[in-house]
Amino acid sequence: MKRCRDLNVQYNLEQIEKQLKTHCEKGNISTLPNVIAVTKYVTIDRANDAYNAGIRHFGENRLEGFQLKKEALPDDIVMHFIGSLQTRKVKEVINEIDYFHALDRLKLAKEINKRAEHKIKCFVQVNVSGEDSKQGVALKDVNTFIETLEQYENLEVVGLMTMAPLTDDESYIKSLFQSLKNKRDEIKALNLNYAPCTELSMGMSNDFHLAAEEGASFVRIGTKLVGKEE
Numbered sequence: 001m002k003r004c005r006d007l008n009v010q011y012n013l014e015q016i017e018k019q020l021k022t023h024c025e026k027g028n029i030s031t032l033p034n035v036i037a038v039t040k041y042v043t044i045d046r047a048n049d050a051y052n053a054g055i056r057h058f059g060e061n062r063l064e065g066f067q068l069k070k071e072a073l074p075d076d077i078v079m080h081f082i083g084s085l086q087t088r089k090v091k092e093v094i095n096e097i098d099y100f101h102a103l104d105r106l107k108l109a110k111e112i113n114k115r116a117e118h119k120i121k122c123f124v125q126v127n128v129s130g131e132d133s134k135q136g137v138a139l140k141d142v143n144t145f146i147e148t149l150e151q152y153e154n155l156e157v158v159g160l161m162t163m164a165p166l167t168d169d170e171s172y173i174k175s176l177f178q179s180l181k182n183k184r185d186e187i188k189a190l191n192l193n194y195a196p197c198t199e200l201s202m203g204m205s206n207d208f209h210l211a212a213e214e215g216a217s218f219v220r221i222g223t224k225l226v227g228k229e230e
């Protein structure tokens with residue numbers, strides 16, 4: 001196992017917070033986003049470092065990793081499941097998490113609704129760029145998709161989530177984040193009680209600063225915060 005020994009999560013967090021502050025100011029945003037430490041690439045030790053640095057939001061994208069971290073970390077964490085979830089694994093995950101970030105199909109919504117023991121806070125994942133490789137509901141289909149979710153009484157649509165493509169074109173990435181924000185504002189204005197849609201989950205290691213400028217409420221950071229062990 002390759003390991004970067006002098007990786008300092010506390011230091012990384014300070015740098016990230018500085019950048020978030022700068023970019024929120026630049027975008028005229030008054031509230032800093034919550035930082036979710038994405039621990040899918042790292043060991044429990046590194047996840048604990050993040051906890052000790054003051055992080056309380058954690059994100060995992062696989063059942064196994066999620067169970068390991070949940071078991072190992074203290075109880076006062078907020079657990080986010082950020083990856084696509086196979087329908088057959090829903091029952092093992094859905095009542096153990098605080099937020100689900102990858103609702104992108106009705107079959108999944110139906111299964112979550114069936115297995116839920118309480119209201120599940122979900123983000124609808126949107127494929128803003130329209131790339132074939134990206135998961136998520138197409139931007140043009142978001143309204144219809146959310147309307148259809150009304151029948152599932154155990155789901156609450158708290159916001160929208162997206163993953164930007166890997167590119168150096170910052171103005172393109174910003175335009176995608178802006179589109180997601182506009183869509184969020186549009187859904188929020190409908191005042192649906194099952195879909196308050198107040199939150200925006202966007203921004204990863206390479207683009208969290210741009211997401212902050214556009215008003216993200218959750219940024220999901222792995223590599224630049226806790227590193228990547230392989």
Ligand SMILES: *Cc1c(COP(=O)(O)O)cnc(C)c1O
Nearest residue numbers: 038061082204205220221222223
């Ligand atoms: C892995 C992952 C992240 C974090 O990626 P980094 O580039 O390491 O910051 C964020 N969101 C999702 C959905 C992921 O799968």
